[in-house]
Amino acid sequence: MLRVENITKIYKLSKKQMRLENTKDPRKVAVNNVSFEVHPGEIFGLLGPNGAGKTTTLRCISTLIKPDEGDIFIGKERISVVHDDDKARGHFSFLTSELKLEDHFTPNYLFNFFGSLYGLAEDQIEKHKEKLFSVFGINEFREIKVKQLSTGMKQKTSIAISLVNDPEIVIFDEPTNGLDVLTAKTVTDYLETLRDEGKTVIISTHIMSVAAKLCDRIGVIIDGKLRKIGTLQQILDDTKTNDLDDAFFIIYKEAHEAEGGVI
């Protein structure tokens, strides 16, 4: 269970960033008053174009950054991610498709290392390792240093390691980014398995087909604001379309008209 309540995140741009973004305003509202809920046994997808604020939202949930306003609660005990981040971190895992494993170590070593950071006992670590390494086919290269692995192997390893604590909540930024079709399928299949095990799963994507196929509910985020939220069918009904691509364009256009902008 995950509740995001009215979070707003404002970045302060450096001079260089202001030049790059071609703006005189040093404040960048990356996430603007966003609220949603994700339930156990559900995959929720944040769908939005580049720069919409997806990664920022997921980073707020995973305690890497703090929202300027609003709060995020997890679990039945409603642990506040913003105020009780050390406690909250044991309950979820945050995955991204960016590579982020130390080159010098083997998948096996890193799995044990992160396992012990999560405070797991050795036998627990072994149990989770056995399961995750076989799902992602890591056993063949478990003792090879990360720097010698292919990109796909690295990504599988990093996913397996992020799930070491068997978390209640799985947060995944762009799960299929940069993966080949086969690996991408392994990953999405496993996300479905996690959902079926009753986990709370939240992903971000800019790919319509991923959102349409994988997600039980979708939140469309544009320019930091959540513009639409619902099941695929609800969104299609709302926009009177019959595929997500068309629906997305309509939502996008409405958003810009509301802001008085042009596309």
Place this chain on the structure above:
Amino acid sequence: MKNIWTIIKKELARVFTDKGMILSLFLIPPLTIYLIYGLMGMSAEKQSEKYESYKATVYVINAPGEISGDFGESIDFLAYLDEFKKAAEEDSKALQFSYLTPQNGDYDIATLKKQVENEELDLVIEFPNDFKENVINNIKNNEIKLYYNINNTYSQNVYYDFLTKLSGYENLLAGTRVELEKLEVFTINDLEGRIGDEQKVKGTIIAMIMPLLLVIYLMAGAMGVGIESIAGEKERGTIATLLVTPIKRSQLAIGKVISISIIAVLSSIASFIGLLAVLPQFAKVAEGEDVFGGVNYTLGHYIVLLLIMIAAVLFFVTLIVIVSTYAKSTKQAGTLIMPLYLVVMAAAFLNMFTEEISASFTSYLIPVYNVVIALKALFQFELLFTNGLITIISTFVYTILLVLIIQKMFRSEKIMFNQ
């Protein structure tokens, strides 16, 4: 606690399973120290060999003849020297020399000084005109002047050698006298007689280069590991993986600081072993003489040296950790650390050329500078216990303050996510 240990174990595994790192942290620094100083020691040894076959020329002015005392006559000074000359003919290790005296009592001190400067003469000994009367009447301020060339090792060695001979002569004179206050027969003035460039002399003194070299190695060891372990992890994004685990930011910071410190301390202990291997060699070469500081270091010296080195390493580590936490990439960390490195080098360098060991208590409170002056004083046997203690304690205190800053930085999303 367990989390901190997990981090430390990983960081140590990172270094100790990497041949390149082992080489650059633990083998190359002590080896270079050993080689550099070994070479210097060798050239010093060669010189002392040459010295053995060298024939010195000494000019003696107003050499006193026999002087009568309470217990009979003392020996004539030139006859006293003749005994050494004879002895030196048998013993090749003793100083071979000949002496000149002024013809008809005529001499010009300016010309003689010029000759010392041009290395035609090694030493000029000028007894006062009324040396004999002064001794008999027990006049204080009976001053013998010595002129020698401080840029010429031969001349210096001859000077040292004659200091011993003169003190032997003083004992002979004193031996003929009864009253205690008459035992100091003459004084030696060798200050005006130092001919040559003072700075050049200092450049050769080991105590001045050693702190510099040590500080460079201490810093370099901590730099490589520190940049890699923090700025490197930020750059590659692996730090984010750590930051979403339940480990506290402060624990992560402490784990990093401790592990980098352990590695840097081990690395400097390796350098220290290189020093240990090479220091006694100097003691052998320059027996008891000032040129190499009369290198007879005691166990106490070594312990203080090690403590200062450890305190300095921890301080450098925390400085480096701060910079590489702040930096966005290893490249930027390297760039940012450079000025710091230069400041440290400058402190060490400047000190090479400053004359006195700063005795003021407050200088031992200035970070980095205190380490350098303490090391220098230590190598010159002039480090006061309190100053050593102040250096060690203040450096530890600064380190703790810096660690608090690091913990704060690790909690700042601006710093941890400023890609």
